[in-house]
Amino acid sequence: MPHDHPGVQLLLLSGLAIYWLIPLSSWWMLRGDGNRNARLWFLGTGLYSLVATMFVFGKWLPPLMAAPLMASLGLLSVFMMLASLQREVPRVKAIPYRGYWAGAVLEYVLMSALYVGQVALPHMYALHLGLISLAEIALIVQANRVRQQHQSQAMWILIATFMAFALTNLVRVMELLLTGHFSSLLDFTVTSNASLIVNYLSVIFYCYGYWGFVVEKSRRQLVLATKETVQAQANERLALHREELSQDLLRERMKWMEQLTAIGKLAQSGALSATIAHEVNQPLAAIQLNIEESQRMAQDSQAPAPMQQLLKRIEHDNQRVAQIVQRVRWMFSGQPSPMQSQILDDLVQVVLQLHAQRLSREQVQLHLDLQAKRPFQFAPGEIEHVLMNLLDNALDALQSVPSQARHITLHTWCETNTLCLSVADNGPGIPEALRDSIFELLGTSKTTGMGVGLWLARYIAERHGGTLTLDEHNTTGARFVLRIPQRPLTDAPILRTKD
Ligand code: ADP
Numbered sequence: 150m151p152h153d154h155p156g157v158q159l160l161l162l163s164g165l166a167i168y169w170l171i172p173l174s175s176w177w178m179l180r181g182d183g184n185r186n187a188r189l190w191f192l193g194t195g196l197y198s199l200v201a202t203m204f205v206f207g208k209w210l211p212p213l214m215a216a217p218l219m220a221s222l223g224l225l226s227v228f229m230m231l232a233s234l235q236r237e238v239p240r241v242k243a244i245p246y247r248g249y250w251a252g253a254v255l256e257y258v259l260m261s262a263l264y265v266g267q268v269a270l271p272h273m274y275a276l277h278l279g280l281i282s283l284a285e286i287a288l289i290v291q292a293n294r295v296r297q298q299h300q301s302q303a304m305w306i307l308i309a310t311f312m313a314f315a316l317t318n319l320v321r322v323m324e325l326l327l328t329g330h331f332s333s334l335l336d337f338t339v340t341s342n343a344s345l346i347v348n349y350l351s352v353i354f355y356c357y358g359y360w361g362f363v364v365e366k367s368r369r370q371l372v373l374a375t376k377e378t379v380q381a382q383a384n385e386r387l388a389l390h391r392e393e394l395s396q397d398l399l400r401e402r403m404k405w406m407e408q409l410t411a412i413g414k415l416a417q418s419g420a421l422s423a424t425i426a427h428e429v430n431q432p433l434a435a436i437q438l439n440i441e442e443s444q445r446m447a448q449d450s451q452a453p454a455p456m457q458q459l460l461k462r463i464e465h466d467n468q469r470v471a472q473i474v475q476r477v478r479w480m481f482s483g484q485p486s487p488m489q490s491q492i493l494d495d496l497v498q499v500v501l502q503l504h505a506q507r508l509s510r511e512q513v514q515l516h517l518d519l520q521a522k523r524p525f526q527f528a529p530g531e532i533e534h535v536l537m538n539l540l541d542n543a544l545d546a547l548q549s550v551p552s553q554a555r556h557i558t559l560h561t562w563c564e565t566n567t568l569c570l571s572v573a574d575n576g577p578g579i580p581e582a583l584r585d586s587i588f589e590l591l592g593t594s595k596t597t598g599m600g601v602g603l604w605l606a607r608y609i610a611e612r613h614g615g616t617l618t619l620d621e622h623n624t625t626g627a628r629f630v631l632r633i634p635q636r637p638l639t640d641a642p643i644l645r646t647k648d
Contacts, residue, residue, distance in 0.1 A: 161205050162205075164349040165198075165201060165202055165205060165349075167349060167352065167353070168197075168198040168201050168202075168349060168352050169195070169198045169202075171194075171352055171353060171356045172191045172192075172194035172195040172197075172198055172352065172356055173191070173195050173198070175187075175191045175194075175356055175359075175360065176188055176191035176192060176195060179191065179363075184363070185236075186233045186234075186236045186237055187233070187359070187363055189229055189230075189232060189233040189236075190229070190230055190233040190234075190359055191356070191359075192229060193225075193226045193227070193228070193229025193230040193232075193233065194226065194230065194352065194355060194356060194359075196222060196225060196226035196229060197223065197226040197227075197352070198352070199222060200219050200222050200223045200226065201348065201349075203215065203218070203219045203222075204219060207219070212264065213261055213264065213265070216260065216264055216273075216274075217256075217257050217260035217261040217264055218257065220256060220257075220260050220277040220281075221253045221254070221256045221257035221260065222253070223277075223281060224252065224253050224256050224277070224280060224281055224284060225249065225250075225253035227281060227284040227285060227288060228249035228252065228253065228284060229249070230288060230355075231244075231249075231284060231287055231288045231291055232244070232246060232249060234288065234291040234292055234294075234295050235291055237295045237298065237299065238291070238294045238295055238298045240298075241291075241294060256277070256280060259276070260273055260276075260277060263276075271325050271329055271330065272325075274325060275322045275325045275326055278318045278319075278321055278322045278325075279318075279319075279322050281318055282314075282315045282318040282319050282322065285311045285314050285315040285318065286315050288307075288311050289308050289311045289312055289315065292304050292307045292308045292311065293308060295362070296308070299362070299365065299366055299369065300365075300369070301361075301362050301365050301366070302361070302365070303358050303359070303360075303361025303362040303364075303365055304358070304362060305358075306354055306355070306357065306358030306361065307354075307355055307358040307359065307362075309354075310351055310354040310355045310358065311355070313351070314351065429474050430471075430474055430475075430478070433467065433470060433471050433474060434471075436467055437464070437467055437468070437471065440460060440463055440464045440467060441464075443460055444457070444460050444461075444464065447460055472529075472530065473530070476528070476529065476530045476531065476534075479528060480528075480531070480608075480609070480612070486528035486529075486531075487528070487529065488526045488527065488528060488529075488637075489526070489527065489528075489529045490524045490525065490526050490527075491524055491525070491527070492521070492522055492523060492524050492525075493521040493522075493523065493524075493525055493561055493568045493570065493633075494519040494520075494521050494522055494561055496532060496533060496536075497519060497536065497559065497561060497570070499533065500533050500536045500537055500540070501515075501559075503537065504537070504540050504544075507544060508544070508557075511544060511547065511548075511552065511555065512552040512553065512555060513544065513547060513555040513556070513557055514555065514556050514557070515556075515557050515558075515559065516556065516557070516558040516559070517558075517559050518558070518559070518560040518561070519559070519560075519561045520560075520561055520562045520563065521561035521562055521563050521568045521569070521570070523563055523568060523635060524635075525568050525633060525634075525635045525636070526635070526636050526637060527613055527633065528609075528612070528613070531609045531612070531613070532609070532613070532631075532633065534605070534606070534609065535606040535609050535610060535617065535631060536570070536572070536631075538602040538603070538605070538606045539572040539606065539629050539631070540557070540572060541602070542602060542603070542627075542629075543557050543572055543573075543574035543576065543627070544557070544574075546574050546576030546577060546578075546626065546627060547574055547575070547576050549576065549577055550575060550576055550577075554575070555574075555575070556574065556575045557572065557573070557574050558571075558572075558573045558574075559571070559572055560573075564632075566634055566635050566636075567615070567632050567633065567634055567635065568632070568633050568634075568635060569630065569631065569632050569633075570630070570631045570633075571620070571628055571629065571630045571631070572628070572629050573620075573623065573626060573627070573628035573629075574626045574627060574628075575625050575626040576626045576627060577626070578623075578625070578626055578627050579619065579627050584619075587603050587619065588603050588604055588607045588617075588619075589604060603617075606631075610631055610632075610633065613633050613634065613637050614633075614634050614637045614638050615631065615632045615633035615634055616630075616631075616632045617629065617630070617631050617632075618630050618632075
């Protein structure tokens with residue numbers, strides 16, 4: 150078939166279109182992907198398309214542009230693919246780009262010189278084919294390294310394609326050197342259509358092979374990234390777990406320290422109170438003796454009645470102080486207390502009488518619901534002290550409420566073997582910051598407060614084998630609930646001698 154036959158022309162042109170389309174569309178698809186090596190590869194293959202185009206239209210090109218330029222551009226395109234593969238294997242030092250440029254320019258100069266001088270043209274072609282075969286062999290070696298490095302199966306396609314190229318070219322060099330001419334099948338002229346078609350097909354292989362490599366590589370990266378993410382998540386979970394453990398340990402330690410501090414405070418304050426009570430006891434006894442002596446003298450000298458009354462009152466007050474001191478000694482000395490029995494509601498009435506003045510002065514409305522008509526056993530003065538403290542706190546809390554709206558509700562009731570009492574007010578409630586520590590020693594929100602009252606009240610309740618709690622479900626103001634067994638159990642601290 151003559152080479153200018155329209156069928157041949159159509160075949161050449163459509164082949165050329167494929168030659169351009171595959172590398173350039175690949176190059177275009179990879180834009181913005183950050184994969185510089187892949188773009189370099191497809192740029193190199195695109196350059197090869199240019200060489201193929203020049204080959205087809207070679208007869209219209211000026212001679213110097215045709216052979217030497219085509220040869221050096223062909224070499225440069227293989228160099229670009231080689232450079233791209235070299236950069237896929239970090240352990241191999243890549244040849245700098247300018248080395249490749251220099252090689253291509255050198256070939257152009259050499260080929261042009263030979264061409265211009267018309268010296269040994271077949272040898273000029275043999276030289277070019279030899280050079281390009283060497284570049285292709287280097288590319289095969291490099292493709293094999295990439296295959297190993299990235300465990301890429303697709304690289305086999307590139308290796309096979311370039312082996313075919315290198316073999317063809319080497320065979321042609323040998324043939325030329327031996328016979329002085331190319332055989333028509335292997336001759337790259339427009340008429341050797343078969344070799345041209347093979348050449349056209351090769352673009353499909355080396356672009357297809359390279360795409361396979363791109364897919365394999367990104368799949369591996371994805372797998373690696375997923376593994377890393379999973380590992381990172383596992384590490385994060387481990388770190389969180391460790392953090393939680395150390396937080397737990399820290400909390401546990403804080404709790405222990407708080408408990409130790411509380412125990413320390415309790416021991417100190419108990420010991421202090423017992424010591425003071427012990428020390429004060431003797432002067433109090435002396436004062437009592439002096440009062441009695443003064444009373445006797447006042448009677449003997451018939452002192453005026455007001456003075457005698459005054460002495461009586463002093464004696465009365467002194468006896469009260471002595472009783473308080475005695476109670477403190479019982480409370481903290483570790484000795485069992487004497488017990489007394491009284492109906493709870495009666496005891497409430499006694500305490501209310503002591504508070505009657507303050508209640509009316511501060512215009513507090515008292516709501517009584519007394520339903521504990523049973524007697525119970527307690528250390529003298531101690532339960533009264535608890536109730537007085539609860540009432541005092543409620544009255545203090547009501548200071549911030551308008552006087553016409555102040556309410557205190559006192560409720561007593563019986564449960565099996567237990568007597569219960571609650572004191573509720575409609576004040577501002579327990580300050581949030583104190584909620585967890587109001588029963589602790591020295592926990593106070595008052596400028597003049599000491600933070601001893603509730604601690605002591607709970608201490609007394611527990612001494613009797615009972616409880617004193619804050620009602621957590623109460624929504625307005627504060628409500629405290631005291632529960633005391635009707636008769637303290639034998640192991641209640643109040644009945645035990647401390648070691
Ligand atoms: P003090 O009265 O000396 O401060 P307490 O142990 O009796 O010591 O009370 C501790 C703290 O508990 C008080 O400072 C107060 O903040 C809070 N509190 C006790 N009772 C009430 C109440 N009824 N309403 C509001 N806060 C209260």
